[in-house]
Amino acid sequence: MAYYVIAGKLTCLNTTHALHIAETLSLRLPNFHYRRILKSDYDWPIWLDQLNSTNNWHETCCPLAWKEVGQMGGKPHLIGNLGHFWEYCFDYYGIQSWLSKTDLEKIKADDALMHTSGNKTSSEPQKISVTDANTHPMLELVIYELQQLFSPSTLEIKLYDANIPDDEDTDVFMLETLESYQVSGKSSPQSIVLVSTLREALQNCDVLIVLGDYRRFGFEFVKYAPILALRDVCFKC
Template identity: 35%
Template sequence: MAYFVIAGKPDCEAFVHGVYVARYLEENLPHFKAHIIQKKLGDWEPWLEEINWKYKWHHSYSPLIWKELSMRGGIPHYLGGLSEFWEYCYDYYGLESIISPDDLHKMVEDNMQYFREIEKGEAEKHKNIRQIGIIGLYTDPILSAILIEMIEISDLRKSGGMKIKLYDIHGDVNETMEIVDDIIEDIKPYATIGNLDVLTVVEKMQDILTDCELLIVLGDYSRRDDEMETDWLIRNMSAMFMLSDEINVFAKRDLRVILALDGPVCFNASTLIDTCTSIRIQNIVAITSDVGLGPLKWAAKQANIRLEELSAPPVWGFIGINQFVDLRSAIICSDVYRPYQRVIRNKGGSTLPLGTIETELRFAAYLIEEPEKALETATSGRKKIKKHLHRQPMLAKVRSLISLLKLWYAKEPSDSVISLGICSNGSFGIPAGIAFSQPAILNKNLWVPFKNFPITEKTIQEISQLIPAVSEITEKMNVGPYSAASLPSYYL
């Protein structure tokens, strides 16, 4: 079987002539197959340069023709341009092709019209697909857990579905593809067959950011045992600088960035807010509510109530460096008996209802006597899990990320308040312009601080005690230069 690939520009006469002959041979020879690649003018040169680099060729014009041995995608054997293709066709098949200039010109016009229709159809199809990018280390088991739930979020898909592109900053593409194949096997029991083709591995950051609507950053950026704090922060800052450089060049204005990493997540988000000038800063968020999920279990145990009756407590701080989990402000769903007036007059024996049972939301402060003990127990438990697994616990982070995605992409606006690392606007006494974990709410599909969140004097004191260390770090590392007066007008 002879497999030929003919690549070129759709307005190139030599390319169109070669395609015409290849199609003729396909129809008349049972063992001749041709694959056609058309690249418009702006894409042709970069594509040709990449092919030359990949196969160590030195081709410089349209068309480029090669033969693949045994099967489509087999070992490529370089032929050259149209003249070399003619020579091959004459030697093997005794075929000569002569077309008048007028006929060839008409063929080029027809091909251009066909190419434009194909481009239009691809653009429409591409427009209706949600483009999602995930960067990080794929050996991290959090990826499988996230994908299992992400592909089942119906609101995350557009009418044409969704496409998830994966990029491993430090990995080899072939190794990454093998890992992704294993991940696909893992998620098969949880996903419909149609969802298994949503994953692709890309080789460059540009490939993941072009047309990307949602970017999720994973990975372990936590401090190493032998690492000084300054060196640790510089390492994290350098990684965010590299990411922001790519975002500023290739990303769309409305790109949403979610940092779901371990380590100084608010510091990293602050760095992106400082350096990403091409996207909205309210679209840069850091997962922080997972910090409150661990203590919640111990608080429920201490208060002798079911865990599902408690909502996650507010999480404040520069997560990864310092934080305060306000367990006393966790919300509990309580069943409250509300009697009618007839209870006062009832002398017994009445068959009429005497009241109703209603659900009421209350702060859990009156049930949690020792929040510090619950926080200490949760912290020590997390350290034990990390030591046993040789990695950070992941389930709380997965749960928080999926909850965020469901809120952010819900078809109906939500008034839910969640803890999230977002750009501060000065609320609660937090310095403006840095990413700080605090209660957040959606405003016109952008995350902003929920300044009306009720807090106690004790909470205000705890927040104020976090600020000096945060200010010292941001000043030392020259991060978060914004002030309330210098924030962009679209943010205020």
């Protein structure tokens, strides 16, 4: 399977047109998958220079299209500029497109709004709370996976465990926890904080991860399992 990539400047009408065609094909063809890379006028030449250097290309046009065979993020196979992309779409899919400048401007405005909203959302800190953090062997894997899902620079993790000794020195315990659970070779989240109460862990958190053992007993029905788990968490609060 091939995955297509359309890269260009956010303000470029040709980029808008290429993305419109790619989106149309993805909606009509089950095996057509694509992703978009949009850059500002300032970032585009810098990014394009790095792309050319990495792939030994010599492209200067906007937009730029290529396909990745096998999996998304695989080895890129250059298609070319907008004209090459049109030829490719016509040869493979028999599709032609014409849009007025007015229509392209409207689509470009929508794309710019979506891009701005997406950047704003991705830049906001993601607050993740993890309970039963001190005793569960899966914590290291959880922290590792969270770093793959979210940007480490915007990730905040709060760790809570009811079994933490009350007389444990907080600073020493935090350092030991960070050293113990930091994944080798990976950047740490912006902050990993230990909290002493479940109420603190739940406050303003976007995602709650419960690592406790909530296996169903013989007398408990499956449909009640989520309620029983929630009951146990609430009783600790």
